[in-house]
Amino acid sequence: MTSPSKKPRSTFPGIVLHLPRWVTEFLGRCGADYPAVSDRMRLVIELSRLNVENGTGGPFAAAVFDRRTHVLLAPGINMVTSAGFSVAHAEVMAILIAQKLLGTHDLGWKDTQGYEIVSSTEPCAMCQGAIVWSGLRSLVCGATGGDACRIGFDEGPKPRNWVKQFRSRGISVTRNVCREEAVAVLQAYKRQGGPVYNGRRPVE
Ligand SMILES: [Zn+2]
Numbered sequence: 001m002t003s004p005s006k007k008p009r010s011t012f013p014g015i016v017l018h019l020p021r022w023v024t025e026f027l028g029r030c031g032a033d034y035p036a037v038s039d040r041m042r043l044v045i046e047l048s049r050l051n052v053e054n055g056t057g058g059p060f061a062a063a064v065f066d067r068r069t070h071v072l073l074a075p076g077i078n079m080v081t082s083a084g085f086s087v088a089h090a091e092v093m094a095i096l097i098a099q100k101l102l103g104t105h106d107l108g109w110k111d112t113q114g115y116e117i118v119s120s121t122e123p124c125a126m127c128q129g130a131i132v133w134s135g136l137r138s139l140v141c142g143a144t145g146g147d148a149c150r151i152g153f154d155e156g157p158k159p160r161n162w163v164k165q166f167r168s169r170g171i172s173v174t175r176n177v178c179r180e181e182a183v184a185v186l187q188a189y190k191r192q193g194g195p196v197y198n199g200r201r202p203v204e
Contacts, residue, residue: 125156
């Protein structure tokens with residue numbers, strides 16, 4: 001409790017997140033549409049690799065695509081350490097940018113095809129929630145949650161039957177797309193001693 005002589009501060013900061021410049025420079029050299037799911041995943045894996053190379057976050061990336069045209073709508077990279085926000089995971093960044101571009105919180109409003117998120121690693125507990133609330137209709141994953149755990153990251157308390165839960169909500173799930181290529185980025189990150197952070201603390 002605040003003592004009576006002290007008042008809460010009168011202003012609070014707004015929240016601003018910008019993708020690093022290298023993301024737009026890289027995508028400016030890439031195509032716009034990716035009909036093959038493996039091509040969509042390889043673009044995302046390359047973003048995860050470049051995120052490590054540029055020192056702008058953890059070895060994770062994601063992107064939102066139009067499900068019908070397979071055109072890239074919004075990229076996302078893990079920016080936890082560079083932005084100083086624990087929620088700045090790749091999936092959250094891609095969802096926020098997609099929603100900003102479309103001017104709506106509901107990425108499923110437009111039609112039944114909707115949007116797909118491609119994630120270099122299966123989403124953690126937080127990102128699973130973010131995907132469910134976003135209205136996205138499809139999730140494509142590269143590396144597994146277990147692959148992320150093996151290099152020390154914490155996936156959080158995910159329901160054991162999360163794939164079934166997603167599908168029961170009308171969100172299709174495709175796993176293990178280019179998994180070995182996605183895992184190679186995780187392993188390279190560990191080899192070079194990249195910081196592995198998570199909120200886990202000893203139980204008292
Ligand atoms: Zn996450």
